[in-house]
Amino acid sequence: MRVFKHDILASLELAPHELFFVELWYSMTHIGSLDSYRVKCMNSRTIIQELRHEMRLDLLNDKEFEGLWDETKTIIDQDSVCTQYFPGFVKALSPFFADRPKKSDTKKPKFDGDMTSCRLIVTDFSVALEKSYFNNLCDSLVSAMKPNCEAEIAKLTASLLSDLVARGWPLETLHVWHKKLLTSTKEGHSFDDNLKFMISIFKLPRQEFEVVLELSKSTKLPSLRKLGSFEFASKADLEHSKLQPFSKSPPSYVCYAKTKVSDFEFTSAAINARESFEQLADLIRFAYEPDAIVIGPVCYVKRLGDGREMTPRFSHVPPNPREDTTREDLISFGKDFEAVYAKASVEEITKRQLQASIRQYRFGRDSEHYEDKFLFWWMGLEEIACCGKRSAGDIGDTVAFNISRSMVISYLSKLLNDLSLTLKYSTIEWSDELVNASGSAALASLTPSQLLSVVHSTARPKLIESLANHPVLFQTGKALIEILSDPGKTAEYLQLHVKHLECHLARLYRIRCCIVHGTEVQFRLRLFTANLEYYLQRTILLCLDIFNHYDHIASLDELFLRSATSYDLVVKSLRDPMATHETIRQAVFSNVAQISSV
Numbered sequence: 001m002r003v004f005k006h007d008i009l010a011s012l013e014l015a016p017h018e019l020f021f022v023e024l025w026y027s028m029t030h031i032g033s034l035d036s037y038r039v040k041c042m043n044s045r046t047i048i049q050e051l052r053h054e055m056r057l058d059l060l061n062d063k064e065f066e067g068l069w070d071e072t073k074t075i076i077d078q079d080s081v082c083t084q085y086f087p088g089f090v091k092a093l094s095p096f097f098a099d100r101p102k103k104s105d106t107k108k109p110k111f112d113g114d115m116t117s118c119r120l121i122v123t124d125f126s127v128a129l130e131k132s133y134f135n136n137l138c139d140s141l142v143s144a145m146k147p148n149c150e151a152e153i154a155k156l157t158a159s160l161l162s163d164l165v166a167r168g169w170p171l172e173t174l175h176v177w178h179k180k181l182l183t184s185t186k187e188g189h190s191f192d193d194n195l196k197f198m199i200s201i202f203k204l205p206r207q208e209f210e211v212v213l214e215l216s217k218s219t220k221l222p223s224l225r226k227l228g229s230f231e232f233a234s235k236a237d238l239e240h241s242k243l244q245p246f247s248k249s250p251p252s253y254v255c256y257a258k259t260k261v262s263d264f265e266f267t268s269a270a271i272n273a274r275e276s277f278e279q280l281a282d283l284i285r286f287a288y289e290p291d292a293i294v295i296g297p298v299c300y301v302k303r304l305g306d307g308r309e310m311t312p313r314f315s316h317v318p319p320n321p322r323e324d325t326t327r328e329d330l331i332s333f334g335k336d337f338e339a340v341y342a343k344a345s346v347e348e349i350t351k352r353q354l355q356a357s358i359r360q361y362r363f364g365r366d367s368e369h370y371e372d373k374f375l376f377w378w379m380g381l382e383e384i385a386c387c388g389k390r391s392a393g394d395i396g397d398t399v400a401f402n403i404s405r406s407m408v409i410s411y412l413s414k415l416l417n418d419l420s421l422t423l424k425y426s427t428i429e430w431s432d433e434l435v436n437a438s439g440s441a442a443l444a445s446l447t448p449s450q451l452l453s454v455v456h457s458t459a460r461p462k463l464i465e466s467l468a469n470h471p472v473l474f475q476t477g478k479a480l481i482e483i484l485s486d487p488g489k490t491a492e493y494l495q496l497h498v499k500h501l502e503c504h505l506a507r508l509y510r511i512r513c514c515i516v517h518g519t520e521v522q523f524r525l526r527l528f529t530a531n532l533e534y535y536l537q538r539t540i541l542l543c544l545d546i547f548n549h550y551d552h553i554a555s556l557d558e559l560f561l562r563s564a565t566s567y568d569l570v571v572k573s574l575r576d577p578m579a580t581h582e583t584i585r586q587a588v589f590s591n592v593a594q595i596s597s598v
Contacts, residue, residue, distance in 0.1 A: 001037040001422055002030040010469075012182060018191045019149050020471035022181050024157055027472055029175040034418055035534055036477065038319070039171070041504070041527045043162040044079045045129040047072045050507075053522060055119045063397065064324040064506050066100060071503045073097045078155060085136045088299040089125040093118075134163055138199045145458040150475060155194035160224055164202060168268045171319050195590035206262045208304040213257045214296030220289050222255045230257045262367060266301045266310040273299070274314065278369050291449055295368070316368045318530035320537075333544075340547040347555045354543060354556075357384040361536055370525040371515050377532045378512045384539055387557045396509030403535055404541055408487050409570075410495055412588040414482070416448040419477055423451070426473055428466040433459045452588060455484050456581040489577035490587060491571050498562050498567065550593040562592040569595060 004023055011021060024059040028039045042050075051072050054060050060068065068504060076082050076097075082090050101114045117483035141156040164174060181194045191195075215221055234255050257277060263269035281293050295314075302309045337358075341351050360380030364373040373446055385402040386395055423443065430443040438450040454463050464481060467474040484488045511528060515522045553559055570587045573579060 001418065001472060001476055002027045002033050003422060003426055003470055004467055006426060009471075014182075014191055015147065016471060017145065017147050017150060017153065019196075020159065020177050021114070021145065021153050021471075023472045024154060025161075025181070026175070026178040028161055029171050029178075030065055030156065031171060031175070031317075034321060034414070034419075035531060039161040039165060039527070040072070040158060041073060041162065041165075041523070041531070043159040043166075043536055044075055044082050045133045045163060046523070047075050048126045048129055049123060050522060052119075052122050054510075055115075055122060061394065061397075064510075067499075067503045069096075069100050070499070080152065080155065081133065081136050081140050081159065083311075085132070086125065086138070089121065089128065089268060093125070094120045095284065116495055120188075135203060137163060138203060142195060142199060145192070150471070154464070154475065160202075165527055168264060168524060168525075169202075170267045170271065170315075172315060173265055173267045175422065176361075192332065192595075204264065206264055209261050209263055209266070209269035209273075210302045210304055211259055211269055212259055212300040213259075213273060213277055214254060215257055215293055216254045216296065217293070217294045218255070218289050219253055221257070221284075221293070224284075224288075227284070228276075230259045230277060230280060232257050260304075266303070267312040270299045270301050270312045271427075275369075283501060286597045303578055318373070318533050320530050320534050336544050336548050340544055343547065343551070344506075345551045345554055346547050350547075350555045353383050353387075354540070355400055355549075357381070357536065357540055361540065364533065370529050371521075374511065374525055374529045374532060375515055377529070377536050378508065380536045381532065381539065384536075384543065384556060385560065387555075387560060393548055396506055396512075397564060399509065400502045400505035400521060402560040402563070403505055403539060405499050405567045406560060406592070407535065408494055408498050408538060408567055409563055409590055410538075410542070411494070412490070413448060415480055416452060416484070416588060417578050420448050420451045422473055424476070426470050428470070431462060431466070433462045439555075449585075449589070450586060455481050456584070458501065485581075485586070487574040487576075487583050490584050491574035492566070494571060494574075494587070496575070504531065505535070513543055546593055553593060559592065562595055566590055566592045566595045 002428055004026065009019060014022070027033055027037055030038075051068060054065070054068060055287070070462045076090060076093070096114075096118050101118045137156065137160050141160055144152045144156055161174065165171065177198055180198065181191065183504075219231050224232045226232065254510065259273050259276065261272045261276065263272050277295065285293065298311055298313050300309070300311055337354075340346055340354065357380040360376045360383060364376035364380070367376060381399055381403065382395060385399045385406075387398075387402070412596050424446065429442065430446075435441055435452055437454045437457040438446060439453065440446045440450045460481065464474075464478050466479045483493045508528060509533065511521055511523065511525070543556065543559060546559055553562070559588075569588055573583050574587055576583070
């Protein structure tokens, strides 16, 4: 998670619940936040929209339909906006949530009675949500901004951010709003003023923008003059001062493409224009221009309503945490790969699959279009995870099963490590009681294992108390500490995470199928692509680590089989009435290469 330092929090003239909201906004929109603490892809509006779409197509198999229906129920149950503003639809769907409608025989052209009723209700619910859910969500957040409402504020903020991203707002633009919310009251703006102003901006309808893109590496584009919605010229029709972000002395092979788009804000308009040109570029490259066309990283955007101008910079990097890597890191990674490739114990097909997945990862990183990134990274995931006995069935189902089991094994340790790093960054008070419980004399040297020792000791209340001055850390840290204090809660948490992973991976596979078969993709791809990149990157690193350190594992088939077995054994051990804190420790630090220790 991403939080503010205590000295920043202490200097702000805000109430605790206001501080909580600003820090939560900061964390959920921070490009470096773990996916566990980042804005989620789906909310009530988008999940009902997806359910409506899939029920109309009727292409999901029984397991996919069941997973989507369960995911919908979970999201709707946690959304107070649906309960307050759409109680009739929630009530109408309740019987179907209790007893999922069964799909009729696929050979029949129509649904049976129950499914037809359900489909009509979902359709009407989707229409109602499209009409007013966003405004209801904004109003509910303003109303909930009061003391001791942090839990509700967190849910509403998550839903609002999810909806804004789905509407086209970039995370980078959303992130900077935390600075505006922290505007000093000395300037005459209260927190309520800032919040209401922000909400009023979000509620504005789409506006008209003029966008000018800088294009290079082509000598033939200026001669087009106009194609589609774009006008081409060798020199931009802009003042010299506006040309500075592009280049001071544009070479002869640089030209400019101007178009108009309808969007919510400047960066989103720039992205929209770029995506439109990329579609046009497909035609140009196919039948006119033999050379690659490069779109510059900066463009000029003018809002036609008021004439305001900006020169936003594009970002083609999915919002995932990225550590600063060094030459030594590359050398270490290269040695790990070479060691695995040289191992006689590792099957040749596994080596080729690993190499192919790393190549697909590189292709995705090199691509600038999110559909291309998505396809390359899905192919990388498929190269590495479409194996085992399940591979005889559906590709998406196989990948979802294997990846969800391999990802969940390290999930708890990942969260514990992140909590440890956040405690250090926040410089919480490291009292003698915490020193004795952990065995770490200083907070700076605290390890995840030592932190877990504190969680399992009588010093746990003191640890939670030390988080009180850090709003978001207190909420998320306390929740994780309570989960890791009880074997049953730990098991339930792992099972819920696996279910979420399976549902989301199934969705990613459906998106892949839409792109491959040329059908409409319902979603803005940036967050989904970020999830996909993260899954692929983590899986590759896990495989290299396992094959490099353990000679008795020879193939990807065996690795994913071990992941599934390890997960089942971990959950079983945690569900055992005799489970202890030591059982939790074994679950947190479980290893697919040593499943007998679970």
